[in-house]
Amino acid sequence: MDLNHEIKQLEAVHREGSDKVFTMYLNTDPSDPEQQGGEWKIQFKNGMRNFEQYLEEANNKEELKSFQLVKQKVEKFIRGNEQEFRKGVIVFATADEEVWFAARVQLRLETAFFWQETPVLDQVKKLKKDYPKAGIILVQQNEVKFIESYLNEINETKSFELDLETDNWREKTAMGPGNPSIQKDNLQSRYEANKHRWYKKIAPMLDKHAKNNDWEKIYVIGEPGSSQSLAEQMNKSIDRIIQKNMLDHEESKILQEVFG
Structure with a gap:
């Protein structure tokens, strides 16, 4: 519609x-x-x-x-x-x-x-x-997810994870292997050193999806370092940054957070 x-x-x-x-x-x-x-x-x-x-x-x-x-x-x-x-x-x-x-x-x-x-x-x-066609981008270190919503309903969701062995982003699936061998401390040290470069790699895909799907609003949600860093790498204007870690929250709760 x-x-x-x-x-x-x-x-x-x-x-x-x-x-x-x-x-x-x-x-x-x-x-x-x-x-x-x-x-x-x-x-x-x-x-x-x-x-x-x-x-x-x-x-x-x-x-x-x-x-x-x-x-x-x-x-x-x-x-x-x-x-x-x-x-x-x-x-x-x-x-x-x-x-x-x-x-x-x-x-x-x-x-x-x-x-x-x-x-x-x-x-x-x-x-x-009040409820435009929107892209809600959730980020948590080496994971990114977007939710496309319109009129408070979800049109599409996609999740991505950085392959820490190849430094390339890949779409996650329910059966995806993830990065089990990377310890939390090791990930944190690599993240701080590489986050701008990592997000620069995925930002063009997000920009392209926003353009092709006519997103009227774009929201980025994540902890302060992650959300701000990803927003800075995108060419599309970001309407609002919400500094919360909500990547694993229910999608209905995420829509409530964005649209109230």
Whole structure:
């Protein structure tokens, strides 16, 4: 999902007459104390019913027909995806299907419904701003890992380890042999003498990945010596350095540390 593209398209939408644009932000976060009993289902049902009742009372038959077509499409999406809901659901829709955008997101939303000439984009723009496509680079002496995240979800992770026999970085796998023969004291002495040269070797790969994957923000996390040294070797601008050793932390905890 590319929100930049979607927002640009939605900003151009302006409908006249009875076929308006439906906007829905629905909080389905099971960790929200207000959602423990699946209250979102009641909120969804009430939100749709309120629009329908209003249009019936206004005796606006054409607009009611348009809304009911949208309602059918949205209800079908809800039924078909309910078991895979995350923290929120976003929908933009028109009866003629010129507009149809429906997404499950790993972010809590404020439940709101709109039926008007233009889509209401405030919350989706805030998500784009607060949770951009980002590269989170974790470093710990002879190990480097990056996490690519977008909208608080992980797109990709890769881990690298310096082969201390060849002085070359290699991608780590679950079955990788590591460097078991290098004692901690020996590694520490070699690290202090070689860290700038080591990080200079891996920095171009990180820069290339950031460019090819359109990272909007870059964060480096590691102990003071490691994080600062790696950041200095990269050509890409670093948005924030977090001086903590988090390389072995759960990825969800790392996202929480970066985005709060």
